[in-house]
Amino acid sequence: MKVGLIGLPGSGKTTLFHALTRGEGSPAGGGRDALVSVVPVPDKRYDFAVNLFNPKKRTPASIEFLDGAATIGSGDSGGGGKFGSDFFVGIRSVDALVQVVRAFESPLYDKAPDPAKEAAAISEELLLADLQVIENRLERIKKQLSTRKSGAVLPEQIEQEILLRLKATLDEFKPLRGVELTEEEKRITKNFDFLTAKPVIVIANIAEDDLANAQDLPLLKSLRETCAEENAPLVVLCAAAEREVSQLDDSEQAEFLDALGIEEPARDRLIRAAYQALGVMSFFTVGEDEVRAWTIPVGANAVTAAGRIHSDLARGFIRAEVMAFDDLIAAGSWDVAKAGGKLRLESKDYPVRDGDILHVRFKV
Ligand SMILES: Nc1nc2c(ncn2[C@@H]2O[C@H](COP(=O)(O)OP(=O)(O)OP(=O)(O)O)[C@@H](O)[C@H]2O)c(=O)[nH]1
Ligand SMILES: [Mg+2]
Secondary structure, three states, rough: OOOEEEEEOOOOOOHHHHHHHHHOOOOOOOOOOOOEEEOOOHHHHHHHHHHHHHOOEOOOOEEEEEHHHHHOOOOOOOOOEEEEEEEOOOOOOOOEEEEEEEOOOOOOOOOOOHHHHHHHHHHHHHHHHHHHHHHHHHHHHHHHHHHHOOOOHHHHHHHHHHHHHHHHHOOOOOHHOOOOOOOHHHHHHHHHEEEHOOOOOEEEEEEEHHHHHHHOHHOOOOOHHHHHHHHOOOOEEEHHHHHHHHHOHHHHHHHHHHOOOOOHHHHHHHHHHHHHHHHHEEEEEOOOOEEEEEEEEEEOHHHHHHHOHHHHHHHHHHEEEEEOHHHHHHHHHHHHHOOOEEEEEEHEEEEHHHOEEEEEOOOO
């Protein structure tokens, strides 16, 4: 899974990126100084399983962060910011967008922060970018259709119809993520990688001094309202402080977080928000050889989960042995849980639950 950080210049994207990745990252190519890094997903259940099985190989779930908007043009946080032309290249391929908005006084700007306005400015840019893509495509379809005579409905006409519908949504200043599409429509529009169709998480980057009363900052009132309206998760944090914390070793971190009044590091909160926004969950495979966390869509069934591991497992699926993670924790060992009847046999269409441990029986 890939998540891209975007926002106006100086909003704190790179600072947050370093906090998330503990300072690691390699050039993504494309942008001035775009960075990518793969971050293991923190998960207490995974840690528990690793402790219990002490496996040879350990594979946590991971999430890829892209510090994407480094090619953004110059702007003035008041909505005048314009994205550079190559800005969207890297960002188009991500699964979710993280919009970082400035909610701290910055020497880079004379004006006081206006997080709601800044978020609206970014959303507008994304919307206009999608609109541009649609208009270009419609123009081309129109030309193609004008040169062809046919009684039958052409694929271009179907595409045109969908695009016009999407355009109408954008013309009303609404993002595409709210539009319901049939499976076929999804297939037709997939390659456009529309930016406003991606799930979005909003980060309010506040000053360190405001951390103590982050819950009811007047500065964030309006942003909270728009995020609630748009059903976008809002994560409030101070990127600069998070970056400092991330550089400490684990034992020092807890103490420092406590002193700052931060309950949970940004990385954990943001990753949780990303899982939620993307509608995904984890299941596990365990054993002495390997403990591994896998990511699948919420509601996926056992055969889909099996296919995530290997296509052979889906093809030759017989049954899945399933144990709920809480049952393993309660029993304290695999054998005790199994003896207590906690290992169930499930068939293909069993809806996997978050945290399930799966062992797939198959034959190919
Ligand atoms: N006070 C304060 N300063 C911050 C915070 N986050 C970032 N800054 C400062 O703001 C400036 C810009 O931060 P960056 O992380 O480089 O911002 P950016 O969004 O990556 O900027 P561009 O790459 O130019 O688009 C730096 O001087 C940071 O130290 C924060 O939470 N609080
Ligand atoms: Mg940057």
